[in-house]
Amino acid sequence: MLQFFFWICIFLVLYTYIGYAIIIYILAKLFPYPLHSKEWVQTSNSEEKQLPPLTLFITAYNEAEIIQEKMSNCLELDYPEDKIHILWVIDGSTDDSHELLRQYTMVEVVGSVLRRGKTAAINHGMEYVKTPIVVFSDANCLLNAGALKIIARQFDDPTIGCVSGEKRVAFNDDDTVSSKGEGAYWKYESLLKKLDFEFYSAVGAAGELFAVRTELFATMEEDTLLDDFMLSMRIAQKGYRIAYTADAYAVEYGSLNMEEEGKRKRRIAAGGWQSIGRLLPLLNGFKFGKLSFQYISHRVLRWSVTPFALFALFPLAAILGYRCLSPFNVFSVIFVLQCVFYLCAVLGYAMRNDPNSSKLFYIPYYFLFMNINVMRGIYYLFSRRYIGGWEKSQRK
Numbered sequence: 001m002l003q004f005f006f007w008i009c010i011f012l013v014l015y016t017y018i019g020y021a022i023i024i025y026i027l028a029k030l031f032p033y034p035l036h037s038k039e040w041v042q043t044s045n046s047e048e049k050q051l052p053p054l055t056l057f058i059t060a061y062n063e064a065e066i067i068q069e070k071m072s073n074c075l076e077l078d079y080p081e082d083k084i085h086i087l088w089v090i091d092g093s094t095d096d097s098h099e100l101l102r103q104y105t106m107v108e109v110v111g112s113v114l115r116r117g118k119t120a121a122i123n124h125g126m127e128y129v130k131t132p133i134v135v136f137s138d139a140n141c142l143l144n145a146g147a148l149k150i151i152a153r154q155f156d157d158p159t160i161g162c163v164s165g166e167k168r169v170a171f172n173d174d175d176t177v178s179s180k181g182e183g184a185y186w187k188y189e190s191l192l193k194k195l196d197f198e199f200y201s202a203v204g205a206a207g208e209l210f211a212v213r214t215e216l217f218a219t220m221e222e223d224t225l226l227d228d229f230m231l232s233m234r235i236a237q238k239g240y241r242i243a244y245t246a247d248a249y250a251v252e253y254g255s256l257n258m259e260e261e262g263k264r265k266r267r268i269a270a271g272g273w274q275s276i277g278r279l280l281p282l283l284n285g286f287k288f289g290k291l292s293f294q295y296i297s298h299r300v301l302r303w304s305v306t307p308f309a310l311f312a313l314f315p316l317a318a319i320l321g322y323r324c325l326s327p328f329n330v331f332s333v334i335f336v337l338q339c340v341f342y343l344c345a346v347l348g349y350a351m352r353n354d355p356n357s358s359k360l361f362y363i364p365y366y367f368l369f370m371n372i373n374v375m376r377g378i379y380y381l382f383s384r385r386y387i388g389g390w391e392k393s394q395r396k
Contacts, residue, residue, distance in 0.1 A: 002320055003320060005316060006317065012301065012305060012306045012309040016302055017302075020297040021188075025195055028195045033197075033199060033200050033201075052133050052152055053133070054083065054084060054148065055084075055130075055131045055134045056074060056135050057122075057125060057135060057136050058086070059138075060089070060097060061118075064093075064095040064096050070139055071101075074143075077143060077145060078149060085108065085131055086106060087108045087129065089111050091115055091118065092114050092115030098111075110124065110128055122220070122231075123219050123222065126219075133155060133211055133214065134212060135148060135151060136207065136209070136210055136211065136228070137208065137250060138208050138209075138250070140252055141208045143165075143250050147209065147248035147249065148248075150245055151165065151245065154243045154245060160241055160242075160243045161213050161242070162211065162213075162216075162240065162242045163205075163210060163244075163248075164209070164210045164232065164242055165206070165210060165245060166209075166246040166247075167206045167209070167249070168183075169182050180359075180362060181366030185366065185370070190246060194246060196294050196298065199294070200290040201242045202241075203294050204233055204242070204299065205228050205231075206228060207228035208252060218231075221278075224278075225267060230275055230279075233275070233282065237282060237291075262376075266373045268373075269373050269374040271377075272304075273303060273304070273378060276300055276303060276304060283300070306371075314335070314338050317331050317332075317338060321334075342368075344360055344364040345365040348364055348365025
């Protein structure tokens with residue numbers, strides 16, 4: 001019986017973190033989703049006239065210190081001025097955000113006096129969106145100049161209901177594990193998103209930069225933790241695809257330290273558990289086919305059983321290895337390999353504030369750190385400490 005559980009755990013861990021990446025790569029190359037007939041070319045003046053009006057939607061809570069930089073970035077975006085509407089939704093801020101935004105006459109500012117949370121702010125702000133496309137962006141990240149045009153063009157494909165840009169984490173050589181670990185993770189995650197879209201559909205969008213057809217927006221429960229994921233996946237549930245484009249990207253700095261990164265990961269993990277419960281129909285592979293396969297493989301396993309399987313492997317390998325007569329049996333070998341991996345992670349933890357920490361140490365540490373926070377996310381979700389507002393993590 002122990003061997004059965006051991007091999008189940010091995011399969012879950014290898015499939016979730018390595019196997020699915022290999023399989024989706026093969027599927028994307030052998031069975032790519034048919035491309036839309038229109039090929040993108042450099043935008044001419046006549047094509048600019050065909051670009052759809054859109055709303056750049058920014059939610060904020062006490063972001064006064066970065067408003068000027070964010071607005072400078074918004075005004076530098078390459079999109080026809082008469083077709084872009086900038087909307088800031090201020091959620092109960094106690095700083096001078098309103099006063100700072102008043103100097104930008106082209107900006108519409110709405111919000112609530114009470115702090116109700118990001119999802120409530122999105123629900124409220126969408127009442128003011130009149131354009132066919134709405135582009136969501138976090139206040140603390142900067143977009144590349146051509147991002148909006150690239151995103152808008154994706155919607156020429158009628159099968160696309162949501163477009164996800166790429167999240168890029170900026171870090172310097174003197175940054176610590178909180179930035180470098182997050183950066184390494186997002187490179188891997190971006191590759192999976194690209195392959196997912198090539199095969200059929202990306203699985204969720206990143207809140208730093210994504211867009212939806214306004215008509216497809218549906219009001220979300222105000223206690224929703226992963227608003228970007230829930231909004232995008234409910235659109236996919238309606239039969240639309242989520243496009244992924246790495247050429248439209250948002251840049252933000254990593255968390256200030258691992259304590260702040262832990263707050264963020266714990267909240268995301270809790271949102272993952274919450275999303276699984278609210279997207280139960282997507283587990284039906286007979287109805288959703290490719291999307292169910294991608295959703296379960298890319299998200300559900302990672303947010304639910306696989307972290308438990310990962311940590312169960314260590315004692316299972318130790319017990320099974322001890323029971324075998326030969327010290328070179330497969331269980332003992334896997335146990336030793338795990339010991340080496342955990343040792344590297346411990347060294348990564350010890351060097352978490354050292355900018356010279358090697359990938360050999362900080363990647364195992366960050367990997368275990370993410371999985372531990374999936375478990376911590378269960379308590380966070382059921383404690384409902386998130387009700388009444390978002391918990392901001394400090395960034396560099």
